[in-house]
Amino acid sequence: MRKLTAFDRPEQVAARIVTAHAIHTADAADSTATAMLFDRGRILAVGSAEQCRDEAARAGLTVEHVDLGSAVVVPGFIDAHAHPLMYGQMMTWVDCGPGKASSIPEIVALLSAAAAGLPEGRPVRGYGYEHRNLAEQRHPTRHELDQVAMNREVYLMNASGHGGVVNSYTFEVNGVNRDTPNPAGGEFFRDADGELTGELSDAACNILTGVHGVKIGHHGPNFHLADEPAEHLRQLDLATQRFLAGGVTTIGDAQVTRREFDMYLRLAEAGRLTLRVSMYLLSSLLDEALEMGMVGQFGNAHLSFAGIKFYADGTLGGWTAYFPDGYVGDPCRTGQLYHEPAEYAELIRKAHAAGLQTATHAQSPTAIEMVVSAIEAALAENPDDDARHRIEHCGLPTPEQIGRMAASGIRPVNQPQHYFNWGEGVEEAIGTPGERFNPLGEFEEAGVAMTLSSDAPVAEPIPLEAIQTAVTRVTRRGHKLGPDSLRISALSALRAHTVEAAVSLGRESDLGSLESGKYADFAVLAGDPLTCDPENISGIRVLETWVGGERRHRSA
Secondary structure (H helix, E strand, O other): OOOOHHHOOOOOOOOEEEEEEEEEOOOOOOOEEEEEEEEOOEEEEEEOHHHHHHHHHHOOOOOEEEEOOOOEEEEOEEEEEEOHHHHHHHOOOEEOOOOOOOOHHHHHHHHHHHHHOOOOOOOEEEEEEOHHHOOOOOOOOHHHHHOOOOOOOEEEEEOOOOEEEEOHHHHHHOOOOOOOOOOOOEEEEEOOOOOEEEEEEEHHHHHHHOOOOOOOOOOOOOOOOOOOHHHHHHHHHHHHHHHHHOOEEEEEEEEEOHHHHHHHHHHHHOOOOOOEEEEEEEHHHHHHHHHOOOOOOEEOOOEEEEEEEEEOEOOOOOOOOOOOOOEOOEOOOOOOEOOOHHHHHHHHHHHHHOOOEEEEEEOOHHHHHHHHHHHHHHHHHOOOOOOOOEEEEOOOOOHHHHHHHHHHOOEEEEOHHHHHHHHHHHHHHHOHHHHHOOOHHHHHHHOOOOEEOOOOOOOOOOHHHHHHHHHHOEOOOOOEOOOHHHOOOHHHHHHHOOHHHHHHHOOOOOOOOOOOOOEOOEEEEOOOOOOOOHHHHHHOOEEEEEEOOEEEEEOO
C-alpha cells in the first residue's frame, strides 16, 4: 500500500538563520530584510540578524548561521502552469529545435541518427521544431519523416506541444487514412488533393498513445505517451533538477491524467518528491472526480489536488487557436474549439457548483469570450467571491473582456516566455492585433491579478527570463512589440511569479512570500532583479534553491 505520511510531517532540519544582502519578502508591504530564521521547515522571523537571534533565544533554539554574503534572496518561484513529466520526457527525445536544426533535411538527419541507435520497433520521437523557424517556412510532411523509418512510428512534436507530424507508418498502424474524419477538437491535416500531410493537432494526438494508453477524447492535446514506470520516474527526476536550477520550488501541473498521478504517488512513496506539486486533473476526469467526492483542495505539503483543467481552443504557436475568420498567415486555417460553447458552459457550471477551481486554456478572443461568459453564468447561479477561476495563457483578451475578468475575479496565468520565444510569430499569424499578445500592463491597469509561469516544456522553467520579458517585452530576436503600456515593473513581475502564483494555486497561507509561519522556500540569486538593468534580469544566476528549509540545489 502506498503511504504519503512522510510528507505530512514538518521537515526535520536544524534551525537556521540565513543572512544576505537583501531578502525580498513579497509580503503585503513588499518589505526587504537582511535575515530570516526558520526551524523545521517553517519561517519563524524575518528582519535583521539581531531580531532573528532574539527570536531564536526566546524559542530556546540552537541555530546554525548561514551567511549568503552579497546574494539576494527571493521567495521560491512558483511555476503555476507547467507539465513536469512531459518536460522530462522531452529531455529524453531528439531535440529538433532551432538551435539544432534550421531546415527539414537537418531534422530528418537528427531523427535518422537517433533511429539508428534504437532497438528495432521502438518509436522515434523528436520535439521542438517551429515551422516559421525553418528555412522551408512550413511543416515537414509524413513523406519526409518516412525517410527516417517506414517500419516504426516516427513523431515530431511541434514546440507548442499541441501536435506535430508523424510518418506514414504511424497512420497505418492506427487505421487513419484520407477518409478518416477529424475528431472533435483536433485535425488530421490534408493537402489540396485530400491526402494526409502527416501533420496532426490537438485531439487528433489521441492516436499517439496506442490502444492501451491514456485517452482523453476532445478534452485537450494528448501528450501522455507511455514509457516504463521506471523511465517516467527518471524523467521526473530530470525535470525536477531543471526546475530547482531555475529557483522553482512549487509547480502547478496543468494537465494530470492517470499517468502523472501514478508517477507522483510513486515519487512521494520513494521520498523523491522534493518539489511541491499542485495537480489539476484534466476535464476528461471531471465526472470521476465528482463521483469520488473530490470537491475541494486536499493533500499534503508536497502533493495536493487543486482543481480541473479545461481547454477552450488550441495554440497560437501551432496556429490552432480559434480565429473563425482565419489566420492572416493562412486564411484557410481557423484553428478549433475543443467544445461547443453550450457544452463547455455546462462543464464549468458543474465544476463550479461543486466548489472546484477551474483552469481553462484559451488564447483567441473568441475562446476567451466563451470562458468568461461561462464563468459569469456559473457565478450568477452560485455566487462565490473567491472562486479564483483561471484562464491559462489568456493571450489576446479584448479590453472589454479584461474588465469583465476583473469583475468576476478571473485570474490569467500567463507565460511571457511564449512572447519571448515567438512573439513575432503571433503578429505574423494574426496581424497587428498580435502586438498585444500577453497584455500584462492592461491586466494590471484593470486590477486583474496576474500570475507568471513557464508552460514547460513549451518554454524552459527560467522564471528570471519570464520576469525580464514581462518588464521589457523584448523578444529573443531583439524586437519589442506593442506599446509600453503592456509592460509591468520588475516588482509586479516578481510578485506574479511568487505570491500571486500561490494565490492562483490556493496555497498563499503556506507559500509565495517569506513571512512568519510560511514554508522556508526560497531562491538565492547572484544579483537583484529589482534594481539591476531590466535587460540583465535573465542573466542573474540562481545560486541555490531551498525547499522547506533544506538546500535542494546549488549551482556549480
